[in-house]
Amino acid sequence: MRIAVDAMGGDAAPEAPVRGALEAAGPGAGELEVLLVGDPELLGEYVDGREGEGRFRIVEAPDRVEPGEPPALAVRRKPRSSIVVGLQLVADGEADAFVSAGPTGAVMAGSVLVLGGLPGVDRPAVAAVVPTAASPTLLLDAGANVSCRPRHLHQFARLGRVYLQDLLDTPDPRIGLLNVGEEEEKGDDLVRAAHRLLREDPELNFVGNVEGNRIIEGVCDVLVCDGFVGNVVLKFYESIAGHVVGLLEEHAGESRAYRRIRKVLDYAEYGGAPLLGVGGVSVICHGASPPRAIRNAVGAAARAVEADMVEHLARALPRS
Amino acid sequence: MRIAVDAMGGDAAPEAPVRGALEAAGPGAGELEVLLVGDPELLGEYVDGREGEGRFRIVEAPDRVEPGEPPALAVRRKPRSSIVVGLQLVADGEADAFVSAGPTGAVMAGSVLVLGGLPGVDRPAVAAVVPTAASPTLLLDAGANVSCRPRHLHQFARLGRVYLQDLLDTPDPRIGLLNVGEEEEKGDDLVRAAHRLLREDPELNFVGNVEGNRIIEGVCDVLVCDGFVGNVVLKFYESIAGHVVGLLEEHAGESRAYRRIRKVLDYAEYGGAPLLGVGGVSVICHGASPPRAIRNAVGAAARAVEADMVEHLARALPRS
Numbered sequence: 001m002r003i004a005v006d007a008m009g010g011d012a013a014p015e016a017p018v019r020g021a022l023e024a025a026g027p028g029a030g031e032l033e034v035l036l037v038g039d040p041e042l043l044g045e046y047v048d049g050r051e052g053e054g055r056f057r058i059v060e061a062p063d064r065v066e067p068g069e070p071p072a073l074a075v076r077r078k079p080r081s082s083i084v085v086g087l088q089l090v091a092d093g094e095a096d097a098f099v100s101a102g103p104t105g106a107v108m109a110g111s112v113l114v115l116g117g118l119p120g121v122d123r124p125a126v127a128a129v130v131p132t133a134a135s136p137t138l139l140l141d142a143g144a145n146v147s148c149r150p151r152h153l154h155q156f157a158r159l160g161r162v163y164l165q166d167l168l169d170t171p172d173p174r175i176g177l178l179n180v181g182e183e184e185e186k187g188d189d190l191v192r193a194a195h196r197l198l199r200e201d202p203e204l205n206f207v208g209n210v211e212g213n214r215i216i217e218g219v220c221d222v223l224v225c226d227g228f229v230g231n232v233v234l235k236f237y238e239s240i241a242g243h244v245v246g247l248l249e250e251h252a253g254e255s256r257a258y259r260r261i262r263k264v265l266d267y268a269e270y271g272g273a274p275l276l277g278v279g280g281v282s283v284i285c286h287g288a289s290p291p292r293a294i295r296n297a298v299g300a301a302a303r304a305v306e307a308d309m310v311e312h313l314a315r316a317l318p319r320s
Numbered sequence: 321m322r323i324a325v326d327a328m329g330g331d332a333a334p335e336a337p338v339r340g341a342l343e344a345a346g347p348g349a350g351e352l353e354v355l356l357v358g359d360p361e362l363l364g365e366y367v368d369g370r371e372g373e374g375r376f377r378i379v380e381a382p383d384r385v386e387p388g389e390p391p392a393l394a395v396r397r398k399p400r401s402s403i404v405v406g407l408q409l410v411a412d413g414e415a416d417a418f419v420s421a422g423p424t425g426a427v428m429a430g431s432v433l434v435l436g437g438l439p440g441v442d443r444p445a446v447a448a449v450v451p452t453a454a455s456p457t458l459l460l461d462a463g464a465n466v467s468c469r470p471r472h473l474h475q476f477a478r479l480g481r482v483y484l485q486d487l488l489d490t491p492d493p494r495i496g497l498l499n500v501g502e503e504e505e506k507g508d509d510l511v512r513a514a515h516r517l518l519r520e521d522p523e524l525n526f527v528g529n530v531e532g533n534r535i536i537e538g539v540c541d542v543l544v545c546d547g548f549v550g551n552v553v554l555k556f557y558e559s560i561a562g563h564v565v566g567l568l569e570e571h572a573g574e575s576r577a578y579r580r581i582r583k584v585l586d587y588a589e590y591g592g593a594p595l596l597g598v599g600g601v602s603v604i605c606h607g608a609s610p611p612r613a614i615r616n617a618v619g620a621a622a623r624a625v626e627a628d629m630v631e632h633l634a635r636a637l638p639r640s
Contacts, residue, residue, distance in 0.1 A: 212555030235532030
């Protein structure tokens with residue numbers, strides 16, 4: 001198993017992705033090897049003498065997509081960027097999956113460009129794991145598609161179902177639709193039409209509309225929404241978690257309570273968000289990912305490969 | 321000053337609204353009187369012997385809009401419901417404002433029906449105060465309008481500006497637009513067009529797009545969004561606050577840290593959400609409002625009356 005890691009992506013690159021990747025491929029990781037994709041000169045100081053810490057190899061990619069660059073344009077203009085080179089490794093069969101904390105839009109655009117879309121998927125979606133009071137919920141789309149049609153939300157539900165079956169051992173995931181009320185006639189035209197599609201799909205365990213205040217309870221395993229509201233909710237959640245952890249540090253110190261609450265809210269634990277619906281495993285991490293998040297994302301990518309997730313996804317989508 | 325309070329509205333009615341109303345009109349409240357609108361027989365046990373606790377009078381309304389009733393239909397069919405009777409008191413000049421923890425949709429529909437809309441306002445908006453790490457942010461629309469056009473978001477900004485000027489002594493409120501990125505070309509068609517309208521309005525102190533993770537920082541005073549995303553964010557926020565307070569109770573007990581964090585997150589402190597854009601002061605409270613939230617909502621309603629808010633709002637809207 002080989003996972004390509006974008007060593008140039010993220011606010012703390014190359015140190016954070018390199019450290020996280022080495023941890024993921026360290027002793028006990030079995031046959032896992034990481035390909036560190038980036039500028040060998042820049043990576044040098046972070047890998048020198050670390051040969052014992054994890055199985056790795058450097059793959060040269062001298063260029064880098066910068067935050068703020070127009071994503072689609074950037075990936076076309078920078079074929080030697082770490083994002084494009086890393087994804088090309090997957091497309092060529094040199095790597096089994098790609099993990100990046102680079103600019104989200106560029107990783108998405110690159111994934112579609114290099115890996116292609118799966119048949120039956122109009123729009124790949126970012127699937128983010130959200131901690132709840134019960135088991136975590138998979139929120140999608142978390143930001144790839146700001147404008148959606150009802151059939152896109154339906155496809156997201158199908159994609160999320162397979163992901164949970166393969167990756168989180170959830171045999172019949174409960175599918176919820178994020179909405180402003182529980183009754184089926186609630187919401188705008190998009191969610192009302194999506195509600196009908198979800199309800200009428202016999203393969204889905206659709207539990208109905210889920211209001212914003214129920215998310216934290218973990219009332220469904222897959223929560224479907226358009227990428228605008230998904231992006232807002234996800235970023236808001238992360239920031240509140242950070243805010244509360246900060247308040248706790250300030251006022252509670254290193255207590256048992258602090259550690260317990262921090263664990264519940266700690267987002268980095270969950271690592272990356274897979275892009276579902278493209279022809280390969282591509283996991284997107286936060287720009288601010290610490291090594292631990294990268295390590296977890298590599299682990300999630302490896303499990304997706306082992307589970308043949310992409311093949312299962314390709315079979316799960318109705319061809320329209 | 322007379323504030324009509326829906327004594328039949330909310331999960332804990334009539335006890336919670338009656339207790340909150342009496343607290344608001346208690347000793348030290350000056351000339352404030354509350355009109356408790358509801359079924360006199362049901363209210364009896366909660367007001368008997370409490371004449372010394374606050375200046376109040378009971379106004380008979382034998383009927384009640386139940387949660388789940390279609391809002392517009394319910395307010396038409398139930399002219400003797402506490403919502404319609406309370407709002408009619410405002411329309412008739414018998415009361416200066418109305419406060420209700422009854423079903424949100426019914427309070428909105430009733431307010432539009434009985435008080436009418438202000439000229440220049442296509443859609444009244446629910447304005448909710450959201451605690452942040454800095455000063456609170458006014459989020460609107462928080463759920464009245466699930467589908468909006470760019471000009472509606474522009475009107476929300478105008479409404480929010482006047483509300484903050486009048487009620488929270490903010491001379492030149494910073495207006496933000498909730499979006500998935502900071503750059504002006506980010507988002508869907510609605511927010512991109514709204515961005516232009518907000519930017520081009522010389523009377524607005526528009527600070528640009530605000531991402532979900534910045535809400536908690538308090539980077540703007542008024543945060544504009546459509547009622548779908550506003551409703552989801554608001555409910556999500558409230559539930560997270562409740563969740564964290566629950567974790568704190570469980571793990572930290574009654575510590576100084578607990579009290580401090582609870583205060584930051586405690587939503588009830590802020591009370592009701594005014595419906596902006598109708599021809600009178602109408603404040604909507606949560607169904608789950610405890611007496612303290614009702615008391616604060618009555619206080620907010622009284623301040624809106626004193627500040628001539630409705631008149632100022634009517635002047636602030638461009639006639640299109």
